[in-house]
Structure formats: C-alpha cells, structure tokens
Amino acid sequence: xxxxxxxxxxxxxxxxxxxxxxxxxxxxxxxxxxxxxxxxxxxxxxxxxxxxxxxxxxxxxxxxxxxxxxxxxxxxxxxxxxxxxxxxxxxxxxxxxxxxxxxxxxxxxxxxxxxxxxxxxxxxxxxxxxxxxxxxxxxxxxxxxxxxxxxxxxxxxxxxxxxxxxxxxxxxxxxxxxxxxxxxxxxxxxxxxxxxxxxxxxxx
Amino acid sequence: xxxxxxxxxxxxxxxxxxxxxxxxxxxxxxxxxxxxxxxxxxxxxxxxxxxxxxxxxxxxxxxxxxxxxxxxxxxxxxxxxxxxxxxxxxxxxxxxxxxxxxxxxxxxxxxxxxxxxxxxxxxxxxxxxxxxxxxxxxxxxxxxxxxxxxxxxxxxxxxxxxxxxxxxxxxxxxxxxxxxxxxxxxxxxxxxxxxxxxxxxxxx
DNA sequence: GCTGCCGGATGACAGATGTCATACGGCGAA
DNA sequence: TTCGCCGTATGACATCTGTCATCCGGCAGC
Numbered sequence: 496x497x498x499x500x501x502x503x504x505x506x507x508x509x510x511x512x513x514x515x516x517x518x519x520x521x522x523x524x525x526x527x528x529x530x531x532x533x534x535x536x537x538x539x540x541x542x543x544x545x546x547x548x549x550x551x552x553x554x555x556x557x558x559x560x561x562x563x564x565x566x567x568x569x570x571x572x573x574x575x576x577x578x579x580x581x582x583x584x585x586x587x588x589x590x591x592x593x594x595x596x597x598x599x600x601x602x603x604x605x606x607x608x609x610x611x612x613x614x615x616x617x618x619x620x621x622x623x624x625x626x627x628x629x630x631x632x633x634x635x636x637x638x639x640x641x642x643x644x645x646x647x648x649x650x651x652x653x654x655x656x657x658x659x660x661x662x663x664x665x666x667x668x669x670x671x672x673x674x675x676x677x678x679x680x681x682x683x684x685x686x687x688x689x690x691x692x693x694x695x696x697x698x699x
Numbered sequence: 700x701x702x703x704x705x706x707x708x709x710x711x712x713x714x715x716x717x718x719x720x721x722x723x724x725x726x727x728x729x730x731x732x733x734x735x736x737x738x739x740x741x742x743x744x745x746x747x748x749x750x751x752x753x754x755x756x757x758x759x760x761x762x763x764x765x766x767x768x769x770x771x772x773x774x775x776x777x778x779x780x781x782x783x784x785x786x787x788x789x790x791x792x793x794x795x796x797x798x799x800x801x802x803x804x805x806x807x808x809x810x811x812x813x814x815x816x817x818x819x820x821x822x823x824x825x826x827x828x829x830x831x832x833x834x835x836x837x838x839x840x841x842x843x844x845x846x847x848x849x850x851x852x853x854x855x856x857x858x859x860x861x862x863x864x865x866x867x868x869x870x871x872x873x874x875x876x877x878x879x880x881x882x883x884x885x886x887x888x889x890x891x892x893x894x895x896x897x898x899x900x901x902x903x
Numbered sequence: 904g905c906t907g908c909c910g911g912a913t914g915a916c917a918g919a920t921g922t923c924a925t926a927c928g929g930c931g932a933a
Numbered sequence: 934t935t936c937g938c939c940g941t942a943t944g945a946c947a948t949c950t951g952t953c954a955t956c957c958g959g960c961a962g963c
Contacts, residue, residue, distance in 0.1 A: 508785065508806040508807045509806075509807050509809050510807065510809070510812075510813060511715055511718065511806055514721065514722040514810060515715075517718065517721045517722040517724075517810075518717065518718040518721040520721075579714075581712065600714070602712040602715055603711065603713050603714065605714070606714045606718060608714075609714060641940095642939080642941090652891070652892070652895055653887070653888075653889055653893075656919070657919090665941075666943080668941090669940080669942060669943095671919095671921065671922085672940095672942085673941095674921080675920090675921055683857070684859065684921090685949085686891075686920080686921090687890075687891055688858075690857070844908095846910065846911090859950095860949070869910095870911075870912060870913080872911090872912060872913060872914080873912060875949095875950070875951065876911085876912085876952090877910095878950085879950090879951055879952060879953090882952095883951095888951090889919085889951080
C-alpha cells in the first residue's frame, strides 16, 4: 500500500551499522537509503536522501547523535528521529527528548523493537522505555552549572588543576571551587567519583 | 558442497547480537545455531549445539569473551574462536591470542570481514588486523604486577586510599606504594591517568 | 648460597586536592 | 530595587596523594 519508509542509519561502528542495516533490510516496508559514520554528516545526508526516519547512535565522532538530532529537528521538523544508544542513562533520554527525538531505544532491547519503533514514530507515536522514563523523572534535572560541567568534563582524563586552569583560562583556585561545588552537588568525595556519577547519570 | 558452518554468537546487547545474526543469516554457508548474552553461558551452548565457530564479544556479563574463549579452547580445542570487540586495544589482542583465539576483529571493521573471518578460521587461517598486531608487539607486555593491576582496577571508580586498603586488606601505605609504582611504570602523573592509560592499553 | 623480585609494611616529606569564608560584577526574578 | 545565583577570584587550612628510603619474609634462578 504505502511506499517504503526511507531510513538513515548513523552509527560509527561499521560492523554494527551494516548489521543493523541487514536487520532492517529484512523488513518489506523499510529501506535503508543512507548510512553515515559521523554525527556531523547526518543533516546533509538526511536532506540529500529525503529520509523519513533517522536512526541515530549517541556516541559518534564529529558530533553526538543528540546534537545531530537537534540539527535535523531544527532544519527539517518533519523527519522523525530515533535515538539509539548503548547506555540507558536517564540524562541522555532527557537530552534526547529536548533535542526533539521521537523515540529512545537502548541497544540491549530486543531487535524487533527497532523496526517497530520506526513504524510507530512514523505514525506519530513516541517510543520510550517506561523504566527509563521513570528513572529520568525520578532523578531530576542536572544540578551542575555550565561551568561546573565543563570543568568536570575536562578533569575526566586525570588532568591536574594547573592543566585545567590553563586549558579553561581560569585560576587554579576557581577550578578547585568548581570541582568542590560539583563534588558536593553530586554527594561524592572526590573528582574521580564526581566524573563517574555525572557520567552515569548522563550529566556530563 | 560442504554442510553449513554452525556459528554461535555471544554478545550482550540484544539488538547488536540479533543484527549480527541477521547479517550472517544472509550468507548461504553460515548458520547461526545459538545466541547467548553472557560469557558464562558460552561453553555449554557450544557443547550443546556442536558449534564450529564461536563469535565472542569481549565486554559481557558473567565473564569476558576472552575468558570464555579460554574455556572453550581448553575443553573443545577443535572449535574455532573469533573474538569481536568495540575496542582495538593491543592488550586485548594479546590476551585473546593467549586464550587461543583464531581471529580478532574490531567492530568498526567493515561487516563483510565477519563472514570472511568465519570462513578463514575454519580453513585454519588466523585473522588479525595487521595494524593492531604491530601495535601489540610494539607496546610490549603488561608491565604491571598482579597486585598493581588489582589495586588500579579497584581505584578506577574513585575510591580513596582508605577504602582501597579496606577492600583489599592492605595498609594504606601499601596501597599508595602500589599506585605509585603503577604510575611510574605507566609514565603518568596520577592514579586517574594511570587508570586511563592502563584501560586504553587493555592492561587493566 | 647469593641475588633479585614480589608482596607487604612503615615513616617522612612535598605537593596536590578539597573546604571554607569572603569578595565583586552581572543578570534575572520577585 | 533588592535578593539570589552565576562566574570568577583570593587566601588559609586540613587532608589526601605521590615519592622515597628502608625494612621484612618468601621464593625463583644462577
């Protein structure tokens, strides 16, 4: 009856990407018309191929799937967006939704949900794992300020205060202040734990 | 001519696992006869289904794909082992080979290499990315002692010296000594960097 | 039987990190 | 307009971390 659904797949690991394409290729009503390996190639590819639904992994070089989703949503609001991720972090779900995503799937969900989600978003539905949705709501919003987040992100690789200060054009004392407040807000005891929990919650 | 190749797929993320199954299902001479999501279910499944080739992801609950490979290699040496991983860490390659793996593939290699590797290992070949092999050789062996590795692994989540000491039944001073030697061996400047580089090299 | 290395420990010291009080300009909400 | 928060900064202080020298018992290799 209706023409096939044109899907774009954005995922950096070729093997996974092509495997997902094979999976979707088994569906009669779905056609993978484009594949990209970088977040910053998504928008152009969506435009070029007249994509109906974009399937976006979060962790990608160039820019994240969430940023790509925001770009597509801004430029072509009719395109449906499915965000697909390894990590079921509530903060990711929240950001994805704010970026205009229509569905949020974790990669350890059954494969059948992928094609199902594609059809549902095209029908105007939103697809979100209820457990994750609950977790996202229960956890509340990111308590970190922009600067705190930046400093924490920069500190994630084990850089010292002096290096952070140089990299962010701040004084060492200020760096310590930000880390200190971040540590308190996250209710942890040092920067390493702060990085860890912020990551887990998708707040980084 | 020859009967189909019986393959087992071990990978914890359902969506990826089933997608890889779909991919391999497109090949006439390959049949995915078993899928497991945990490392500790591999050996039993290999036995039960008379598997020819086991495809093992490294990061899995239960036990790692490398440990699973060692088990299978010990119990059923005729079974060919393909280790598949997200991270092309030279240390992983080294451990995989020591565990008896016949092939080592990274997930960002083209999908076609998967079926190709399955056929090659069955023909007695070994399949290893030459760049990775070079990196593994260039890097040398893991310089960390068992204890240093344990302490570093335990320190990875940001635990303080006191917690590490308690968890590992050591004195705080000893914990600091191990971390200090690990930091020197890895040529870095603090425990966070040590964790980071040890992870990168697959030495953790 | 030495010589090394590993696991384990102590003490001392320097430098890094975390906390707190305090300050100032800007900006948004009440 | 006043209050509060953010970004930025300083100084002082306590604690944590990293380094080093030194020690012990055990065990492997020469």
